[in-house]
Amino acid sequence: MSAHGHGSDEPSLYSAGAVGVPAVYHTDDSATESYPGDKAQELDGSIEGQEFGGGDDDDYLREGERWPTAEDKSTLTRVADRVPRQAFLIIATEFCERFTYYGVSGLFQNYIQNGYKVPGSNPGALGRGKHTAAGLGNFLQFWCYITPILGAVIADQYWGKYRTILVFSVVYLVGDLVLTLTSIPVSIRAGGAFPGLVIAIIIIGLATGAVKSNVSPMVAEQYRRTRPFVRRLKSGREVLVDRDATIQSIFNWFYWAINVGSLSSIATTELEHNVDFWPAYLLPTLMFVVCIGVFWLGRNKYVRTPPTGSIVVKAAKCIATGVRRAYLARRGGPVLVDAQGRRESWIEYAKPSTMAEVPASVTWDDKFVGELRRTLRACKVFLFFPIYWLCYGQMSNNLVAQAGEMNTGSVPNDIIQNLDPICLIIFIPIFDMGIYPALRRCGIVVGPITRIFIGFLLAAVSMAYAAIVQHLVYSAGPYYDSPGSKFNNISAAIQIPAYIFIAWGEIFASISGLEYAYTRAPAAMKSIIMSIYLFTNCGGAILAFCFNPILDDPKLVENFAIAGGLMGAFAFLFYACFWKYDRS
The missing domain is CATH 1.20.1250.20 (MFS general substrate transporter like domains)
Structure with missing residues (x-):
């Protein structure tokens, strides 16, 4: 019941296809797969404690694993890893x-x-x-x-x-x-x-x-x-x-x-x-x-992500800044345009690079504004x-x-x-x-x-x-x-x-x-x-x-x-x- 529980997002939509059920693996013989000795091959650092997120590097290989080639990515069946x-x-x-x-x-x-x-x-x-x-x-x-x-x-x-x-x-x-x-x-x-x-x-x-x-x-x-x-x-x-x-x-x-x-x-x-x-x-x-x-x-x-400041509060301030500066621009201030001479979106006005002087209250950079727009x-x-x-x-x-x-x-x-x-x-x-x-x-x-x-x-x-x-x-x-x-x-x-x-x-x-x-x-x-x-x-x-x-x-x-x-x-x-x- 969704209401209730329920999250998903971007870089790519879902490689595995559509939504489904608890099937950790989507292949006939992988459901009984054992992990050989749980041995790992290091990649740029130790992976000790990886099972519980204790290591610093989250990209590593265990025995029986290797990095994929371009051909592997286009030909091999994509499956889910085991759930921690x-x-x-x-x-x-x-x-x-x-x-x-x-x-x-x-x-x-x-x-x-x-x-x-x-x-x-x-x-x-x-x-x-x-x-x-x-x-x-x-x-x-x-x-x-x-x-x-x-x-x-x-x-x-x-x-x-x-x-x-x-x-x-x-x-x-x-x-x-x-x-x-x-x-x-x-x-x-x-x-x-x-x-x-x-x-x-x-x-x-x-x-x-x-x-x-x-x-x-x-x-x-x-x-x-x-x-x-x-x-x-x-x-x-x-x-x-x-x-x-x-x-x-x-x-x-x-x-x-x-x-x-x-x-x-x-x-x-x-x-x-x-x-x-x-x-x-x-x-x-x-x-x-x-x-x-x-x-x-x-x-x-x-695995615990330490508090680093509320992204929600930061985003709200960023949006408020963009709205305010875009409103002032339409009232006679400098208007932002893109390479084709078209007016930029209101969110672009929140970018520090568009400000003559960056106030102390602006704690974000242009990348943050771009991600927020996305x-x-x-x-x-x-x-x-x-x-x-x-x-x-x-x-x-x-x-x-x-x-x-x-x-x-x-x-x-x-x-x-x-x-x-x-x-x-x-x-x-x-x-x-x-x-x-x-x-x-x-x-x-x-x-x-x-x-x-x-x-x-x-x-x-x-x-x-x-x-x-x-x-x-x-x-x-x-x-x-x-x-x-x-x-x-x-x-x-x-x-x-x-x-x-x-x-x-x-x-x-x-x-x-x-x-x-x-x-x-x-x-x-x-x-x-x-x-x-x-x-x-x-x-x-x-x-x-x-x-x-x-x-x-x-x-x-x-x-x-x-x-x-x-x-x-x-x-x-x-x-x-x-x-x-x-x-x-």
Whole structure:
């Protein structure tokens, strides 16, 4: 579930092809490959401690490896290297964190919407209705994706990624405890559950944002080898071990862990349905204790990038300088032109070389401005993601509410949203180990822009289908278009295709966006582009607030139909604007 976890970027798009799953190697016999003695041949220096990033040189050779020739690069099969062991500790940490987040947030729609212990109704606690439930859910999404900027600044400027994740994990645990303690029956009946929920949302959103902005870049940093090399397998066949393919593999494992962790809401919704809310919240709270322990376990093994000053703050100052100087130039100051006599972009005005006197506040050089311009150009792709997140967010609120108006049998209405991660766990390996390799063997490489376009279309189809389902709900008795907290005689199983379509869309759009955010920008700009990518979720939450007036019966058909229509239109506009990026 992307929302949630998820980074990719530039020098080249993905040599390995499209996004996939946890398959460390993409060849039949390399999966059982052993590394001969783990001996290494030095290249300009010692590699002692390389496994955990302890050496100074990240380009080296082990026994059975060599540097590739030009012919090797064009003829050998590109595969991923093994994922470093410490990266798996970070992936396990992300699993625990997502287990906690989805175990808690998956209950919010019922917890807020329905009354406590109302006979014949779905489980609930606050009785605040659909508007408040959707509003607080959208606020949580907004808050969780604006706080990563703060987390990135703290890590880069002061603490580094490791300490930032550890400290905010403790803050996260405090928020979980507040939610758990205020959801006990005596607190609900005394009116303490609602303020406790608001406080918990603020704390959890702050903490998850700080963790989110640092955990995905940190997991990628654990792989230190930068140059491709040739490895001879036990079968005698040679393959080209590629960094881009390895980073892709790491992110596949990372995304896989996110979706397995998100299945926690199956357990918590069952506890909510059969016991009460407080044990349902207690389970993910205890899991977060495990999360902190797992992350702390690797404290002496992680590759740690020391704080060198916040690139986000530096970039913000650079952008402000460029905008201000470009504005003054248009008001009569000296105008910058290129070799062809055309006006330069506003960002060029931030280059120190264009200033008569360089102020002390300018701490960047021309290269920094060039890299920032390149990063901002890549970020244009993200302008279309808020519409996607608007559609994606329907799973955690309006589709849950829709299921609450249908016959679910003995199954809790809010458990059905777990179809999304289940579909991802099933289909990601199929795409990675079946569909994408088959396309590559045919010489077909599906670029990231095409994949994102397909994902957008699938999200649009999901919303269109949900609109049809909602119409069928209103057409069924006995309550027709005014079911309230009751349900009509129509099976919730009819919702399943909506979740399948959104899951397929996630494989194409969300995972590709995550990779694009990490691989598309220069190395020094990764935290900026990741923050911008995560910030697009805020745009989706803001758009969702605009839909609040049509979140009551009988207007939910309009909600899904408008979201699907917008997504479909913007999908084609997106592809028209950026299809050439697949060739860059």
